[in-house]
Each structure stands twice: as C-alpha cells, then as structure tokens.
Amino acid sequence: MKNSTLIKGTAAIAVGAALLLGGGGTLANWNASASQAPGTIAAGDLNVVNATSNGTWTDRNGQPVTIGTYKVVPGDKLTYTQDLTVTLVGDKMAANIATTGISATNGFTPANVSVSAPVLTVGEDPVSNPLKPTGSAQTVTATITFEFLSSTAARSDVNATYNFNNVGFTLTQVTQSGLS
C-alpha cells in the first residue's frame, strides 16, 4: 500500500511536470504587440481681468475727466468705461459674463442723481451671452453713467460724494451639449 501511494504521487508529479513543459511550449508560439499614443489632454482656460488697472471717466462732451479731482455740478453727466479681457479656451467652452451691480455709498439726495447699472458691450453691441471662444482674448466693455440731474434745486448736494466702491464682474462657464 505504501509503495502504491508512492507510485501514485510520483505519477502525479510527472504529469504536473509534463503539463509545465507543455506550458513552456505555448510561449514559443507567435505573439505580437502594438502600442498606441492617445496623446496629451490639455485643459482650456476661462478668465476675466481688467484690461487696464483703472477705467476712464469722460464728461458729457467725451472729454477725459480725472475723477479724483473733478467736481460735478447739476447738469453734469459722467461716463465710466472699463474694458475687461475675457479669455475663453476650450472646444466646448461657453460662459456668461455678468455684473454684480453697484453697491455705492451715496451721499447725494437719491432724487438728484441718476446712476445707470453697468452695461456690458462688445464693440458697439450689447454683450450676447453665452460668450464662446474666438481664438483670442475678447474685450468686453463695462459702462456706467452718473448724471447729476439739472432739476437739482437751490444748493442741494453741494460738496456731496458718491463712492462707487467696487463693481464686480463674473464670468461663469455654462454647460454645453456633451458636457455634464
């Protein structure tokens, strides 16, 4: 019995070795390989910055005004212009530009002044959201007008101030077909 077990074990080992040899034979068959270069995935860009550090003020006749020293009188109408540089890169890029409005500190009598909300234009035309990449940076112009109304009576609002504080602009990507 003991010999029989030994023989069986030896046979099993022999069969296993034979199988291993057979596996070695498989490696010897044809094989081939190929590699692909999927390339580099590059992200696009989205940004909005002030084109110039300070916007410009002009009077009713289009003449430049230094707002730090200029003193308005009833009938004055000043226009603030700030160019924004919008960068949009991406095949499915689209973004809306908007303003967060004016949060001014108004020392004038509200009825005596007329301040427009910021108006965004591209060239001469109102901005058409969403903006899409054009291959180069785009210029969006923000315009605000401040009018000291000529209906102001007596000596109302002499030596008054109207602080615009900060006027914010946001550029927000919007989803497109093929994005989620």
Added chain:
Amino acid sequence: MRTKRSLQAAALIAAAVLLGLLTVQGTYALWSASASAAPGTVASASFDVALSAVPSGQVTNMTLANGQSANLAINPAATLSPGTSVYGGVAVTNNTNAGGTFNTTVTAGQPVMANVSGGSLAQYVTVSAKAAATAAECSATGSYAPVGSSGLVSQPVAKGGSTVFCFQASLSPAAPTTVKGQAVNITLPLTARQLCGVPGGC
C-alpha cells in the same frame, strides 16, 4: 399599507433631493472667474459766490457756513441832499470749484425801502441800478435805470469770473426839509443762478 406608502414617499423625496443636489453641484463645478473695478468717488462742487461791497469794503460769501443768506452793507460814503445821488456797488464773484463749465447769472431784485425811526424819507428816494465791469464805473452817472419787475440780470459769469452791480440812490429835488437828517434802509435781494449747460436744455 400605511407603512409602505410612507416608505414610498420617503424614497421619492430622497430621490428628488439627491437629484437636486447633484444638479446644484454640477453647476458649481463649472469654471468661473471674477474681476472687479473701482470707478472711484464722484464729488460735487461747491456753489460759492463771493460778494464785495463798494465803498464799505465788506466781503462775504453769499451763503454763510450755516446755510443762511448773507447780508452785505454797502453804506454810501456821501449823504443825500435834494436833487443829488449817492452810489454804491457790489462785486459778485463766481467762486465755485466745479470741474467743468459752471456759468452763473446774478440777478438784483427790486429794491425795498424802509424808513428808519419813523421818518418819511423813503417816498422821496428812488433807486436805479446798472451792471458794470468794475466798481469804478458805479460813480459814473450814465446808464442807470430803475430795476424792473424781473430784476437786473447780469451777463453770464464764468467760473472764477465776476460782475459788478452798481446802485444809485437819488433824492427828489422836491424833498421837503422835514426829511432832513432822516435815513432809509434800502434792501436789494441778490440771487445767483447756475446757467443750464446741458445740450437740449435743462
């Protein structure tokens, strides 16, 4: 049954909330950028009109610091006698610090006379006025005229410029001796008004 319905409702709500949250998160996950501009502070000008009387030499702003109108005394140097006149004037200067154009006109209203100490001199005194370039012209007798109902209106006075109003008080040759030594207070209201600089009118 009730438990089952509750569970179904809860599951529905949970699914809706999850869907909502996923939607919101998706929106925020997209890119955004912001920029801000600081347009600065717009300041209004002062509306200061300086008055200088001749011959008294009194100088004042038309509007006092407390917002009240100033009173300016001209005080003619000479005294009146029947058939003669005394003269005085006031130089009005547009002293605004406006950044742009700021033209004004100054109007002298009709004089109001009041007898002093119960006298009767006022009825024999007439007041005339004229606009002039310098106070020296006030003692020249020509071109004085009574002040009309709309007052005497100056030419436009530009920023930093000035105009002069001259006044002449004359005593009638017919004044009786009873008014001798009497005095009369003559009040002339002066008004400065900004001229409209807006194209198309104000």
